[in-house]
Amino acid sequence: MSGLHLQATIPSSNPTHLPQQFHRSPLKALESCSAMSELQQLHAHTIKLGLSTDTDTMGQIIKFCSASKNGDLEYALKVFDGIPNPDVFLYNILMKGFWRMASRPRDAIVLYLRMLHDAITPNSFTFPCVIRACCVDSAVREGRQVHAQVLKFGFGEDVVSSNNLIHMYVNFLSLEEARRVFDKMPSRSVVSCTTMITGYARSGFVDEALEVFESIPEKSSVLWNSMVAAFVQTGHFHGAFALFERMLDEKVVLDKFIAATVLSACAGSGALGLGKWIHFYIQSNEIELDPKLASAIIDMYCKCGCLEKALEIFNGLPSKGLSAWNSMIGGLAVHGKGDAAVKLFMEMEKEKVAPDHITFLNVLTACAHSGLIEEANNYFEHMMDFYGIKPRIEHFGCMVDLFGRAGMINEAMEIIEGMPMTPDASVLGALLGACRVHGKVELGERIGMEAIDLDPSNSGRYVLLANLYASAGKWQDVAEVRKLMNDREVEKIPGFSAIELDGNISKFVAGDRNHPESELIYAKVDAVLESIRKVGYEPDINEVLHDLSGEDIETPLCYHSEKLAIGFGLLKSKPGETIRIYKNLRICRDCHCAAKLISEVFSREIIMRDRSRFHHFRSGECSCKDSW
Incomplete structure (x- = not known):
């Protein structure tokens, strides 16, 4: 950032070509500037008018060059270097340009050091920019030094600087330091609280996030949404639902942001009843269906096993954003509808919607679940050659999974x-x-x-x-x-199966007798197993020996969580109703075999979502074709 011969970069121009208002007010003319060619002409005439050292005028030139999408940061730097004694205002503008527009945070930090070297005192607008630059550049040591200077220069109680320090420490995963800044703030904004809550949630500390939330006497809808989102991100779906119910009791208005967050909790836990209620609320209250909310609704129906309803919502959208396409393609993928997912992707291309890495991840997942080897190979190459999207580790993982499922171990190793x-x-x-x-x-x-x-x-x-x-x-x-x-004190993830009936979610683990109706449930399971034995069911004893996936291996095979949930569903639902079950682990082979026979003997469709996909059991068959 050494001084450059600026005059050599400025074109000669005729004053008559300038806007008339420039002669009356150069600043206003600069503010309305829209192109670098115009800016360069205006700059040349500011020099002729003797304004080359005027802070406001030069600040406007540097601001356009460093902050406008049509600007030129290198030109801004040349202008800056040509100013004899730039003040803090000019430093701030250029630093902001470095970290925000040009993704050059390291240069912003270097410019800040130059400012200190030149004995220019920072102001309240300086530190947010420098702190953010440290964040983006992962400059931990420099960030702590800037924090010390925030205190040294008397901005320790400045809300904006403190908010950015909290954000920085959260970004560095230094939650204790973030909390110290938070606790010392004399007054906290919504940004302070949401940043702290989000930071705790990202690291899995939901109790600490809730403590921050409860410490705020006046809770805005943004804070409510942040706390619900914290529960969702950490997998505490019941906490999210309890907080949502409390929101309704306290008459907090359900806006599109909160609705999208709670819908994601419904998607994560298979809570179809609540998801339907929120969808109805959105329609009844004419809440704006922006791309995020539309995608959340589609995703909820897909992950709660209502694929046809998701397609209905998707097809009814007046305009489909990328997130909606991704949600629908992803939904088809996890339901094992590989051909349909590929067809929808082709429609997306016809609509000229540019895919992203998530789109291709969903397409490759669809191919993997449906054994579409040739199609997966084509799309893997198409992603790189046509769209210039570099495969991420998840894409390679999909290809390994695809070849592995097909028994093509050598090809998987080559990947x-x-x-x-x-x-x-x-x-x-x-x-x-x-x-x-x-x-x-x-x-x-x-x-x-x-x-x-x-x-x-x-x-x-x-x-x-x-x-x-x-x-x-x-x-x-x-x-x-x-x-x-x-x-190593590694604990197995406990397996469970959950079923929602009449808006209530019941969760079962293997051999579970904590349910208030456990005697009836066990009697029903025994009767169901007796019925399917008559059509050929034999318990897979090998499954007891081999299954170490979280179900208790000492528990009799007939009382695995899947069978308990199915038994409860048969006991409590009406004949012919679909039974929907959510399982956190992979379904075992014995339960898979039993579910197929139950669907046939009892004329029921059973839709079970396990860790990686959906199984649609109908008339003695499964949609996965016994490969999962």
């Missing part, structure tokens, strides 16, 4: 070996799962240990490896994996 980044545990986990299914024990053992090393606290990695050993009868190795889990 991993050709990745430009190091494969993570989820990519290796996809291959490990395929090794188990297709009996590749030696390769699976190596991949399994790599996955565990990458993600040592995730019980799923140990489970996959142990199941691989169990399927090969290597029981000593199974015992060693279990011992490794115990030594």
Whole structure:
């Protein structure tokens, strides 16, 4: 940022070409400027008028060059370097341009250091910009030094500076430091509270987020929404619903932002009843259906098992944003409708809607769940060659999953070996799962240990490896994996199945007898199993030996959580009604077999959403075609 010969960059011009108002008010003319060519002419004449050192005039020129989408930051820098004694106002404008418009946060920090070197005292507009630059550049050490200078220069009680410090420390995952800034603020804004709540939620500290929320006596709708979102982000859906109910009791207006957040909670937990109620409320109160809300409604119906309703909403949108297309394609993918997802993507291209990385992730997922190998290969190349979208690790993971499901282990390995980044545990986990299914024990053992090393606290990695050993009868190795889990104090995720009836969600775990109607439920399950035994059901004893995925292996197979939820659904719903179940883990093979037979014997459609996809059981068949 050394001084440059500015005059060489300014074109000569005729004063008669200038707007008439420039002669009356140069500042107003500069404010209405819309192009660099015009700006350069105006700049030339400010110099002729002797305004080259006028702070307001030069500030307007630098502001246009550094803040306008039609500007030129390098030109702004040349103008700045030509000013003998730039003041804090000019420094602030240029710093803001560096971090906001040009994505050059490091240059903003360097410019701030130059300002201090030149003995220019920062003001309240300086620090928010510099703090944000430290945030973007992940400049932790510099950020703490700037914090010290905020206090040194007397801006410790400035709300905007404090809000930005909280944001910075949250971004650095330094929540204790963020909380210290928050607690020392004499007055807090909505931004202060929402930033703190969001920071806690991002790190999984929902109780701390709730503490901040409850400390605010006057709660705006933004704060309510932030706290509901915190529950959703941490997977505490019941907390989100309880808070939403409290909102309604306290007469907080349900706006489009809160509606979208609660709909995401419904999608996450399978709470179709509440999701329908919110959709009805939106329609009845004519709440604006912006792209985010429209996508939330579609996503809710997809993830609650109502694919036809989601398609109805999607097709009825007067204009479809990218998020709506993504939600609908993603919904078709998790329901195993690969051909329909690909067809919808082709319609999206015809509508000239540019896809993003999420679109292609959904398309590749759809292909993986439906075994569309050729289509997946084509779209993987299409993403790069036609749209210039570089595959992320999730896209490579989809391709590994696709080939693994098809038993094409060598092709899956080629994908991993050709990745430009190091494969993570989820990519290796996809291959490990395929090794188990297709009996590749030696390769699976190596991949399994790599996955565990990458993600040592995730019980799923140990489970996959142990199941691989169990399927090969290597029981000593199974015992060693279990011992490794115990030594590292890795806890298995408890499996559960949930069902919503009449707006109430009932959750079951294997062998669960805590439900108030457990005796009736168990009697119903026994009767159901007796009925399907007559048409050929035999419990898969191997499943008891192999299933280490979170269901209690000591619990009799007939009382797995899936069967308890189905039994409760048959007990409480009307004949012919669809039974919808949400399961947090992968459905076991025995329960999958039982659900198919139950759908046939009892003439019921059972829609079960497990960890990765939907299973539609109807007339003795499943939509996944026994591959999941």
